[in-house]
Amino acid sequence: MVDERRVRRLLQAVTNDLTFLAARRGQDREAILADEDRLAAIKYVFVTAIEGCLDVAQHLCAAAGWGPPPSNAGAMRLLADHGVLDPVLGEEMARAVGFRNVLVHGYVSVDDRQVVAFLDRLDDLQAYVSAVAGWLEGQPRSD
Numbered sequence: 001m002v003d004e005r006r007v008r009r010l011l012q013a014v015t016n017d018l019t020f021l022a023a024r025r026g027q028d029r030e031a032i033l034a035d036e037d038r039l040a041a042i043k044y045v046f047v048t049a050i051e052g053c054l055d056v057a058q059h060l061c062a063a064a065g066w067g068p069p070p071s072n073a074g075a076m077r078l079l080a081d082h083g084v085l086d087p088v089l090g091e092e093m094a095r096a097v098g099f100r101n102v103l104v105h106g107y108v109s110v111d112d113r114q115v116v117a118f119l120d121r122l123d124d125l126q127a128y129v130s131a132v133a134g135w136l137e138g139q140p141r142s143d
Helices: 004-025 029-034 036-063 072-081 087-105 112-121 123-137
Strands: none
Touching: 004 036, 004 112, 004 123, 029 036, 029 112, 036 072, 036 087, 036 112, 036 123, 072 087, 087 123
């Protein structure tokens, strides 16, 4: 059974992260790149925002009985397969998971300019929050 309270709490945390990131979207990009502390904060908040989305996805997959996803990106695709996300958003979120993996695990060297450019791509994360919240609204209540 989906723990709606937990999912809403996680979505609120993602929304808080998006507010932080959106506030930096309009800042001078060269100044961000020159400030290691500011850049580190942006990277960290991207990680926590995407982690929050992953926590929601993993919970929904498990609670709804859709089986364990093959990967974190697969969890996003499973949400799309079950109508929580539209297929395009499911793929965009799978790519966001890849971005998170680069930031966390350093599989490849992180291009700081790309990190800052991702500030212009917050719409996918916001669409994810909205889609999951909308899906929750359509679910029967277990009061």
